[in-house]
Amino acid sequence: MPHPAVQPAVADVRMRGFTTRATVDAAIAWIDSTLLPVHELPAETVSLLQAAGRVLASNVVSPVDVPGFPRAMMDGYAVVAGDTRGASVQTPLPLAVLGTCLPSAAFAQAVSAGNCVKIMTGAPLPTGANAVLPVEQTRLEGDRMLAMGQVAPGKHVGKPGEDVHAGDLVAQLGRVLRPQDIGLLSSLGLNELTVVRRPRARILITGNELLPMGTPPTGTRITDSNGPMLAALVARDGGEPISGPIVPDDRDAILAAMRDDADIVLVSGGSSVGQEDHAPTLLAQHGELAIHGIAMRPAGPAGMGKLDGRWVFLLPGNPVSCLCAYDFFAGRAIRALAGRPRKWPYECVRLPLASKLASVVGRVDYARVAIRNHTVEPIAMSGGSALSSATKADGFVVIPMDTESYPAGTEVEVCLFG
């Protein structure tokens, strides 16, 4: 066998992989240990019209009663309740109609014994009246209303503050604002709200082999998929993605980008222990590499730590591993920083497996699956590198570390993508 002169090879040990790996639980525990129980980012003020889906940064106490006045809850006649005593279909009692009270303005005259005002739902109750006789219990006869039923004082009248009292805690710090919250807060006269600022997540894509989005792949160069994918994931989880140009596999360039302004840094690519994997050693040298190498598949070469006070997540360049490491780790930190629930933003369902789902004891598996005929089918793909396995999937099943495989028929929890 010929032995030609060789180019120097790097130390073999650097290709040997991780000697030990952290568990998924340990990695999640580290993330949680570094985050306050509530959001920690400063608040910002936004218009009510921009506030849906944002997280309240302070309690909202109502400055006013809603409604601020007694109002009719039915279409009918504002009356002095005592005037209807004894009224029935057999014994209609006549009352003079002073006019009509619409929601738009207070009625100018007062109601008193013997008269009434026609009133529409929502209109302010005229002075002197203390009940509304529903229109169904009346008859109009010329300029008189015939009461054909009786009402007690307060009947069909909405009291001031019935919806909200001045001083009520209307919405609590930490609440993810829903459309109806926005409506209720608007009814108090508010214009703006104080919400948690979105965590700014720098998306740092490394790899000399990568071409930027919009450039067709050519020769041995591939087009970046992780940058646009991570931007969408960050936005979904309440963060503000900050994208930049692809960073070359160069220690100084990567360190500078990791130190650029952000709350959290997602480094895609070069996360493992190979010779071009600079981010882990940079993080260890200049900050804290808390976790590196995780007992899971895919995304085993993921890592995380802190640098200059910001969170840094090392995501493998393999797109499925990147998605998986984001889902397990980086997304959790972004949601927590945003003040949102930390758990996955996926709806989960329990369904039986159509066929065996294989795994290995000692690692957590993130298995992409399809749902067909109310059963769960593993997506059969060679290796975790094919992002199409995650686009063809309806969701994923997490197979815990102590489980070798799930036989066909096992009911499993499927977390549904999107």
Place this chain on the structure above:
Amino acid sequence: MPHPAVQPAVADVRMRGFTTRATVDAAIAWIDSTLLPVHELPAETVSLLQAAGRVLASNVVSPVDVPGFPRAMMDGYAVVAGDTRGASVQTPLPLAVLGTCLPSAAFAQAVSAGNCVKIMTGAPLPTGANAVLPVEQTRLEGDRMLAMGQVAPGKHVGKPGEDVHAGDLVAQLGRVLRPQDIGLLSSLGLNELTVVRRPRARILITGNELLPMGTPPTGTRITDSNGPMLAALVARDGGEPISGPIVPDDRDAILAAMRDDADIVLVSGGSSVGQEDHAPTLLAQHGELAIHGIAMRPAGPAGMGKLDGRWVFLLPGNPVSCLCAYDFFAGRAIRALAGRPRKWPYECVRLPLASKLASVVGRVDYARVAIRNHTVEPIAMSGGSALSSATKADGFVVIPMDTESYPAGTEVEVCLFG
């Protein structure tokens, strides 16, 4: 009893309410009958970075193979597979190492019998090599690699097109794009996508009693809650809300606003049969009032139809009724126009009732409920007007028309807000 001179009262019949009401099912059937099975709005082109959550308006077929070249799936050595025949820990076979192949570029030299190239996962396989021997099955001795295992041709080599083949249908018309779709589409070299244009929903708030968002309620005037709430709902469902100033209770003003540019019009307030309820008669006179009055609570006075080719939904001014009518009807039309699934965008769970949930045979009820200790508790509020009943609720239960009430302990389906 005195009979003072009265202001003229409007015809009593106008306060009598609806003589007949459509069923909820009939209203939904009308909506569906007016919409094409697929989206019908024109498409627009957006950047991949803006496309997550949007709906694809045309099929995407891959113009390229991904990957476009054979690549290493493991860290190890690119070899001629035959060179490893018979290799084992006991019988290591030496191969000369020509150098290292990184993902960034094709290796300049060809591999041939007797030599090999160190290769990193993802790197293009050098010419002449046809397999990768994993690093774990090798040992480095000076400038030679000792093969301690055998590999068959093609082993640990990713084939061109393994993720996506040129010509593959990668994403189908109508798909709501997920983050991983964006990633996969980026890997094809795409920069933009054709997506369904967002339906433009004009939010038309009527009512002389209303003050605009940001104005504290005063006297008998209340501050609009429905405008900001509807804007948030429309955006959630994939529409583009168009808000304007509050429209006075004036037929000409309302008709002009209903005819303003939009795909769909949501009229809030004046939807019933009272003297100030102009929208239904305007719709009947100038377009089609298909449904008016629905057997449900709240939102009984809702209506819908078409005017100049656009959908018009008449939503009661009462905020809870407005939310309910949006949820049942207008939201469905917006989601359909946006190309999204028509069903509710709420996650639903089945849980037992902690106490009786009352309804009435002959109408559908939209009951706001809280979930406490894994049971469902009705929110006890006087009347449907209090929007705080929908902010305090965790979700709602729909009680069908043929059901009088659900006793405590009944398992009901709760649709969870937000």
